[in-house]
Amino acid sequence: MRHYIRLQVTSLVCLSAAVMLTSALLACALTLLRFARISNAPITMRHYIRLQVTSLVCLSAAVMLTSALLACTLTLMFASPLAEMARQIRLPVGLDRDERGSVRGNLLPEDNVYNMAAPSASWTLHQRESTAKTNQSVLIRHPKKNDLDPQQAPWMRQLLPSNVTNSYERPQSRAPQCILLGFAKCGTSALLEFLDLHPNMVTLNWEPDYFCDRMYKKYDLKWYVGRMPPSLPGQITIEKSPCYIVEHDAHLRIHAMNSSIKLLVLVRDPITRLLSEHAHYASYQHYWGLPSQSFEDRFYSNRTGRFKTSVILKVGDYAPHFQHLLKVFPRNQILIVDGDKLITNPLSQISRIESFLGLPHVISRDDIYFDREKSFYCMKEVRSSSPELATLLLAGWVGVSIMGPTKTESCYPRTASVWQQVNLSDVGR
Ligand SMILES: Nc1ncnc2c1ncn2[C@@H]1O[C@H](COP(=O)(O)OS(=O)(=O)O)[C@@H](OP(=O)(O)O)[C@H]1O
Numbered sequence: 001m002r003h004y005i006r007l008q009v010t011s012l013v014c015l016s017a018a019v020m021l022t023s024a025l026l027a028c029a030l031t032l033l034r035f036a037r038i039s040n041a042p043i044t045m046r047h048y049i050r051l052q053v054t055s056l057v058c059l060s061a062a063v064m065l066t067s068a069l070l071a072c073t074l075t076l077m078f079a080s081p082l083a084e085m086a087r088q089i090r091l092p093v094g095l096d097r098d099e100r101g102s103v104r105g106n107l108l109p110e111d112n113v114y115n116m117a118a119p120s121a122s123w124t125l126h127q128r129e130s131t132a133k134t135n136q137s138v139l140i141r142h143p144k145k146n147d148l149d150p151q152q153a154p155w156m157r158q159l160l161p162s163n164v165t166n167s168y169e170r171p172q173s174r175a176p177q178c179i180l181l182g183f184a185k186c187g188t189s190a191l192l193e194f195l196d197l198h199p200n201m202v203t204l205n206w207e208p209d210y211f212c213d214r215m216y217k218k219y220d221l222k223w224y225v226g227r228m229p230p231s232l233p234g235q236i237t238i239e240k241s242p243c244y245i246v247e248h249d250a251h252l253r254i255h256a257m258n259s260s261i262k263l264l265v266l267v268r269d270p271i272t273r274l275l276s277e278h279a280h281y282a283s284y285q286h287y288w289g290l291p292s293q294s295f296e297d298r299f300y301s302n303r304t305g306r307f308k309t310s311v312i313l314k315v316g317d318y319a320p321h322f323q324h325l326l327k328v329f330p331r332n333q334i335l336i337v338d339g340d341k342l343i344t345n346p347l348s349q350i351s352r353i354e355s356f357l358g359l360p361h362v363i364s365r366d367d368i369y370f371d372r373e374k375s376f377y378c379m380k381e382v383r384s385s386s387p388e389l390a391t392l393l394l395a396g397w398v399g400v401s402i403m404g405p406t407k408t409e410s411c412y413p414r415t416a417s418v419w420q421q422v423n424l425s426d427v428g429r
Contacts, residue, residue: 171230268339
């Protein structure tokens with residue numbers, strides 16, 4: 001706290017000095033200019049030019065000094081909360097902090113740092129073979145130099161005082177080394193929350209959908225990487241976007257970003273999945289006061305006596321999606337997680353994921369409990385991922401420096417409320 005107050009006071013002193021110096025230099029420049037204009041004394045051309053030049057030099061000096069002092073002030077203001085964040089960020093297993101805040105210990109084995117190699121030369125051919133849309137163009141973006149490099153936030157590095165954090169413990173946004181591709185309504189949100197309990201995993205708590213058409217056409221890789229929560233080396237960044245598994249171009253795009261990435265795919269009994277999706281839509285209709293649509297109305301055509309070829313139905317037809325995914329990625333980079341077991345025995349699936357990612361088995365029975373009312377396993381404690389940079393900067397600006405991990409009980413609340421709003425007789429149960 002003392003250190004923080006000292007930093008804030010110093011930054012304020014810098015700011016005041018900047019303001020005073022600028023005013024003094026501006027006043028000087030203006031006086032000289034004015035003197036040159038109104039002086040009745042006979043003034044030679046040489047004299048006049050000298051005056052003008054001196055005033056211009058004064059003005060430039062004022063601008064330069066102000067910028068330097070402002071930069072200094074901002075650095076001091078932001079450095080403290082950033083350093084605080086660096087101190088509080090969860091350390092991956094294998095690293096420890098000593099009482100002075102420095103990091104000690106060995107990083108995880110090499111195979112945890114997945115290779116971000118550029119796609120192989122054979123990729124273009126492979127791409128043509130694997131996509132069914134041979135005569136359509138598919139937008140694939142290969143990483144450009146520095147796209148995936150977390151060191152590309154030099155301004156953040158500079159803001160971190162080197163005596164507080166050493167070079168490799170600085171939290172940075174990194175491209176995910178693992179992606180949860182879907183399927184929607186199979187428990188993807190709950191799974192990600194469970195995984196966030198692991199100190200070596202950092203999860204993004206919203207769905208960027210980056211590799212799906214809608215976003216991919218708008219944003220580049222730098223944007224995507226920049227959205228990832230800050231992590232330390234040895235920590236695996238994970239994001240989930242259920243559109244990736246059903247949009248086959250997304251498989252190609254992910255491969256183009258990182259051909260050795262690890263992928264998780266969560267599946268569940270397709271009928272339960274479908275009912276869940278129906279319940280989800282029904283709850284929205286209910287919420288917006290729209291007429292409710294029965295399961296049959298949504299999926300079954302009385303006219304043709306057949307199921308409608310609905311996108312929602314196609315999602316649960318898992319096979320074609322896996323077929324395509326396996327054309328793009330080798331089987332050993334994909335882990336299929338059982339969504340039904342995730343509900344009854346989450347630890348069985350979490351443990352498989354820990355092994356798959358080469359991480360120590362850390363998440364245990366002590367981290368979760370069964371909530372009878374919700375009929376789901378919940379987390380005893382949520383260790384929040386690192387705060388988003390924007391929040392951090394804002395916090396720094398208003399002088400809030402203490403941002404510890406939040407400790408709250410968390411349970412995924414959606415289910416019970418959703419199902420209550422749906423008449424199950426509608427869905428033939
Ligand atoms: N632990 C735990 N807590 C709560 N919910 C759990 C859990 N494990 C799995 N599930 C199931 O997750 C279903 C929602 O799936 P998703 O998170 O993939 O939905 S979404 O695609 O993000 O909308 C959700 O489906 P519904 O029950 O239909 O809501 C749950 O059945």
